[in-house]
Each structure stands twice: as structure tokens, then as C-alpha cells.
Amino acid sequence: MLDFFRQQQEARRRTRQLVVLYLLAVALVVLFATGVVFGMMLLFGAADLHTPSFLTRTNVLVLSGSALFSAALVCIAGLHRRSQLRAGGRAVAHELSARRIEPNSTDADERRLLNIVEEMALASASPVPPVYVLDDEDAINAFAAGYGPSDSIIGVTRGTLKRLTRPQLQGVIAHEFSHILSGDVRLNMRLVAMLFGINAVALVGAMLIEVAARSRSSGKDSARGRLILLAGGSLLWLIGSVGALAAGMIKAAVSRQREFLADAAAVQFTRDPETIGGALRVIGGTIGAGRLETSHAEECSHMFFSEISTDWMARAFATHPALKERVRRVLPAWDGTWLKAPPPPSRDLDRIHPITGQRYFQLGAEPIALVPPPIIAERVALSKPDVFAQIDKARQMIDGLDRSLVWAARDAHDARALLLAMLRPSRSDEYAAWSDAIAGILGAPVVKQATELAAALDRSGPEARLPLIDLTLGPLAAMSPSQYQSLRQAVQVAMHLDGHVDSFEWALRRIMVANLDRRFDKAEPPRARYYATSGLFDECSVVLSFLIWIGTPDPEKAAVVLTAASKALRVGPLSLVPQNEATVERLDDALSRIELGTPAVRRSIVAAAARAVGRDGTITPAEAEVLRAIADSVRIPLTSIVAHARS
């Protein structure tokens, strides 16, 4: 069981090889298509080979024209598909006609699923994603969709909701989280888009054949033309089809590697191979278990938890490895039996008392008073090996939070008040300005509610803030764009009320904007402009200095920590920005440039930041909040640092 790290490395290496192969296949198709188009032009007399020099003006023009035509065809078709796919997780869920589960649902099955998702999100320091259910599907299957953690959603079928035990469901959700956190969805979108492009070549070929076949005009010239069209069309069709076949096979192979990776990650997240193994065995024991009814499922087949159709096509095209192989990899000692009838799910962990809102199993027991500090940040920064074995801690953390705050976080309407309650000024003579500002933008009821929640927040201490923010991010995704704009404006105004933005206010706005802007405004993430960390020397200095000053006011200590962090970044000695110059404005500036780094550059900077924070062996809530805000702003999930540090 503990070789899941090695399994993940293996899957990553295989993926890289396959992606190179895939790009090669795409390039070959473009090249051949260019040749065919040029050949047709040649035969139609637009180009001429019998000139003293082949590189006449016309020939070069026609040749580049053909190349451009083929490349444009592949690109346009690919881009079109991509623009559809990258509309975000919500668009995909809605295309599948999935129903959004209300985050504050009290239905037993839905609550269980939502709890599992919340625990997993908090344990992996990522925002809680919205959860969807396919009500008409009795099969056991699940999917994740979205471009990155900030716009992802998780969907499950009704069968998954009803027929798995809690640990099995946990395994399935952990598997889907792995897809989100390791960027599989993004990778798949790119591959699908290119595949669509290659298919377009075949489609044009088929069209040319059709045109040639239907042409009614007679005469020698048109007969010749028809022949050329027929030959060219057939060739294009052949190239496109063979290309699509090859690319499709490679894509499926990539997909299978990612499934192994996600299965291994599920074991890692839950520290229990029986979770995912059990779910797979239930699917194996149910006839047609993964099968879906919806017609949209086929094009999204790669997203699902298990193979969606049971009429097994050639193994080469399966997007998922054989179930037996998957079970054997997570449960090496598996006896080969499937699970027939799953035991009725035990709901003890998730039943809640209708009045107190406490979980039943806790009634009578002392509630866990201590809220552990934000778990993952701690683990990452202190480079503890058992980063992921934290799901139980996440559950304890949620249970330890004030009930009124948790339920407020689970409702879009109340979550707004909760965020603004966190921004209530510390001095009571500034309350009036705070209330007026919020009332002016969101209305008086929100102020009333925020005031009540602020009192509960004061009792809870600063450790509660980050997990609560994470809990709000899923429910808030249900707002309409105009509602989000109002909230964004209210947060902006509230944080500037006292003329000074402290690190928490800054972090709250950053985390909110980084995770919600992409849900409402489908702007493409910016193109990479910095390919080496050395190009971001000053920016690294600002970011690390800011973080270090939160941890220590002592310049000597700060210098030591910075030196250590610069070594890790391998950019030469960074200069410590004086405490009074390490402002949030400069931090914003620095992040907007770091955001333009390649993923590797961004990841190394976030890793250095995590190391700087964890150097003294403890992490304060303020440090965790800023670290999280930095990671979210530059789109690097904190978990991915650990995963990459090991591979």
C-alpha cells in the first residue's frame, strides 16, 4: 500500500512520454494534410512542378497556403472544442443536466456526500467545490470537471450516492480530487481539443468525396477535377482517420495512466486501500455498473470514475484501465471476488441533530474544542511525510467549529455575511462605517446577520477563519454574476474602511477573488512570460519578505530565513525588503508578475514560500492565510508541491 508514491511517479513519467507521442501524431497529420492539399493544387494547375526552380513564387505561395489551410483547420476545430470545454466545470455539469446539491442540504445521503467533499477539500487546502448529482443515473460513477481547483465541480450519479458505504464513497471522491489537484482535467481538455482538430481533417476529406460523387457536370475537365477531388478527399479522410485513430489510442493510454495515478492518490488521501478498492469491487460486482444513460456522456468519458459503457470496444480505446487491473494495483492481495450487494451505508458520522446541528455521534461527548491550525499548510511547510492522512483531522476541525458559523458558510446568502463579518473593524467606533458600507451595497439584513456572526467569530479565534473561507467558496459559486460583483465590491470597501489593509484582510480578498473570479468571468489564465525564476528576482524578494515579517519582527532572524529560502530557489541571494516597505500593494504587484511564470516557476516560488513559513517549526494562522492566498493567486495547489517534491 505504501508504494503509492512510486506508482504516481511511474504514472507521471508514462504520461509525459505519451503526451510527446501525441503531439508528434498531431504534427504528422498536419504535415501529411499539407502534402495532400498541395498535391491537389498541383493537379488543378494552381502550382507547377515543371519550372526550372521548384521555389517559384506561385509554388511557395501555394505550398504555404496549403500548410496554413491544414494547420488552420486543425487549430480552428481544436480551439472551438476547447472553448466549449474550458467554459468551466459548471458548464460541463449543466450540459450533463446535473442537479446542484444545496450545500446546506439535510437529506441524509446528500449530507454524507457533502461532508466527505468538505473534509477532502479542507484536508487538501483547496476550496470546497460545488457538488452535482445525476438524478437519472442508477449506475455507480462520478466525475470531476473544470480547468483548475478554482472552477472545478464534482459530480456523482444517484447510484453512487445511494449504493456505496461511506469509506467507498470517500475513495471515489478522493479519486476525483486527485484529478482536480493534479490538473488531469486540463490535460484531458487539451488532448480532446487536438483530437477534435484531427477529426476535422477526416471530415473535410469525407466532404470532398461527397462533393466529387454528387457532382453532375460532365466534360473532360470536370471529370478530371472530380477525380482529383476524389483522390485528395480520400487521402485526407485516410490521414485524418488514421491520425485520429492513433491520437485517440494515445489519448486513451494517457487517460488510463491518470486513472492509475488517481487511484493511487485516493489510497494516499484516505490511507486505506479498501476505500477505493471497495468502490471498484462494487462496480465490478454490479452488471453494467458504470454505464450511463445520458447521450452527452460519451464525449466526456475520460472524466468519469469508471468506464462508462459496457460494450467493450477494443481495449485500445478504453479511457479507463480494466477494473481487475485497477483493483489489483490498490489491493495487491485481492482474492478476485467482487462485492455483490453493498452493505447499507452507515450514516452515523453524518446524521445531524435537527436542532443543534451537531452530528449525532458527538452528542453527549465533549465537542472538540481545539481547532487544529490549517492542516495542509502546516504539513507542506514543515515537510511532514503524512501530508494527506488528514481527512479525519479535517472532520474534527469542522466539528470543532461553531455550528452557526459552519451553517452560515454552507449557504450562499449567509456566506456573504460571514465573509463580511470577518472584515468587521476591531474598534467599536468604526462599526458604524462598516455597517453603512455593507448596508449600502448588500442591504440591511446582511449587516444584521454579519453582526451576529462576528460575535461568534470573536469567540472562535483566528484559526477558524481559513477553514470557514474554504467552506464558503463552494456555496458562493451558486450566486449569479451580478450578485458576486456586489459581494466583491462590499469586500473591497469593507477591507479599506480603516485606511489600512492588514494581512488577513488582504488574504481573504485574494483567496475569494482567486477562486471565484474564474467561476464568474471565464477569462483564460494569462500566457506564461517568465520561464526562469531569475526573471522574477525582485518579486520573489517581496513575496518572501512579506511572509517572513509576519512570522518574526527580528531583522536578523528574517535575514537568516530569507537566505535559506533563496538557496532553495537557486536564484542567488535575495534582498530582504524592509518591513515598512513590504506592503500589500507591492505584494499585489509582485504576484501579478509571478502569475505570468510557467507552472514550474510558480511552483518553485510557492514551495520556497512554504519553506520560509515553516522554518521556525510553527505556523501561525496569519502565516497560513497569506501562504494560501499566494498559492491560490498563482494557481498552484499546495498539495502539488508535495507531490512534485517527491517525483
Add this chain to the structure above:
Amino acid sequence: MGPVMIVLLGVGALVLVLVVLAIAVYNGLVSRSTGYANAFAQIDVQLKRRYDMIPNLVEVAKAYLGHERGTLEAVIQARNQAVSGLQAAAAKPGDAAAIAGLSGAEGALGGALGRLFALAEAYPDLKANTTMMQLTEELTSTENRIAFARQAYNDAAMEFNQYRRSFPPVLFAGLFGYAQDAAALQFADRAAIQEAPKVKF
């Protein structure tokens, strides 16, 4: 290449573009209609909460207003109407008739509740009853939630309508069974209904 060929090629290209476009539009329509259906579910949850509270409210009021049977029964009747209105609307979110029905039933319920509260003004004991106070408070907060959910739904419905009427989709929308706009849900909040009679004076 004869002119006929060129025309045929052009037609072929056009057909290809149309097919791709039609698929895109279909997906766009499905996606946006699920969008407002999901937004309606939020209203549904809150309205149900509200309807569940009303019988309790009436039960409490009965002890003090036993002789005002008519008003109490009107509230219950209006509530039951609203429940069936909600069921019809939830079965077909966005359907103009169903939404109008719900809207009307909600208006009637708001009016009946308004009369009940106006009546309660004259009974300080009832107003001071803890359960009554709690229920009134809950009712108000639920109404705020309804207003919030309703705005999200109306925004989603408008997004669908705008998309449906925009240029390429308008050609296909009818074909795919999306000939009708999604209806926006409008109803005056109880506060507004209560204030309405004052305007007359």
C-alpha cells in the same frame, strides 16, 4: 475546377459549419437551461421552509385569535395554494404559466399573512409570545433568502433568454425545443404588500 464544383465545395463547407454550430448551440441551450433550473432549486428550498413554518405560526396565533377564524383560514388556504403552485413550478422551472401561478399564489399568501400580522398588532400578548417572535424572525430571514435566491434565478433565466435570442442560437432554439423564454419570477415582498394600503390614504 468547374464552377459547379466550387459551388458544391462552398455548400459542403457551409453544411460543416452549420453542423458544428448547431452542436454548439444545443450544448449552450442545455447548459443554460440547467443553469436556471438549478437556480430555481434554491428558491424551492427556501419557499418550502417558509410554507413549513406557516402552519406553526397559525397554530400559535389560534390561541389568541380564536375568534378571527376567517383570517387564519385564509392564511392556511393561501399557503396550500402556494404549495401546489410551487410544485407545479418546480416540475417545469421557467415555464411561464407555472411561474405566473406561483407568483399569484405567493402574492395571495403575502396578502393573507399581511392581514394576520396587522391583526396581531392589536394583541400585545400574541406579539410578546416567544414562539411567535421566533417564527416571525425566521419568516423574515427566510424572505430575505427567497429574495436572494429569486435574484439568482432571474439572472440565470435572463442569461438563458439572452442566449436563446442572440444570433446563431435564435435559428436553432425552436428546433431543439427551446422556443419559449424562461419566465422571471416576480412577486412583491411581504413588506411591500403590507405597506401598500398606506399609499391609499
